[in-house]
Amino acid sequence: MAELNEILGNERIKEHFITAVHHKKISHAYIMEGDKGSGKKMLAEAFSKILQCEGRETTGLVESCGKCESCIQMEHHDHPDVIWVSHEKPNVISVGEIREQIVNTVEIMPYKGPYKIYIVDEAEKMNAAAQNAILKTIEEPPEYAVIFLLTTNRGAFLDTILSRCILLATRPVPGTAVEKYLVEKCSVSKEEAEFAAGFSLGNIGKAEAIVSSEEFQDLKELTLSILRYIHEIESYEIADKVKEYKKYKNRIEDFFDIFLMWFRDIMLLKADNSVNAEAAKKKIIFKNEYAYLKKQVDKLDLEAIDYVIGKIHRARVRIKSNVNFDATLELLIVEARREF
């Protein structure tokens, strides 16, 4: 696991944690909000490691020693006083689970560390009853308790929870830092790193997942094979292509992202007045597709590009609400083609 000072970006959150430790003002409840892959778990874990470190008293530093028993247990993800709250059903964290794993155990003193830390990932999945149950603990926590609620959407929480937690939101990491990280840690080419950094919009977890996934590369190729000729694609071709997406049903968000980035690139090139192609390429994500993009730029006006981007968002929502998969993809491609 990464140490707090090794984590890229999110300086404000790191600073917040360091100041809290320095002044011994640790809050009992934190909400950490950010997209999947934006570093919430890593930050919560690194902070927990510092809080629990036994060697810190002697070093006096605001960082974990990496050598004490507590640090080693953190490394192995089996620290008895850092509890990851689990849930059985994929889309809900029930009141039973919160009671069993937090409310009923929080009064028991930490086993060895100075703190008893609970980390609830995907905390937006707590239903109202579960939130009310955890609220009691947040309102009157024992001195040693620290609760992290990690979430993609703070809007899912009751106001009473929001008002009692310190809210920390993760931010995108600058593209150049993501690139450097990917080249050094994942040994990918500069070109691949550049694409992944741009495509993930500064989300390191996402960028890392992209460069290490063959499936993503295949999905990207398939989608580009549509996008390059979308202005002249025939209806029968659309139906054929859409069938190929069946095996990527679990990654369909990536399909929408690729589609969106393509039209975002067109939009950027439309508004661009760079002196030459090399300068223009610097601004877009699909640099290798510049020639294809450029052809389409001239065929669309800004209003049409805007229209297609709106349709991509709508298709995304439709898929989430279980509208027919093939029909949704097909409709999106047809709607995009119509604008040329």
Ligand SMILES: [Zn+2]
């Ligand atoms: Zn330590």
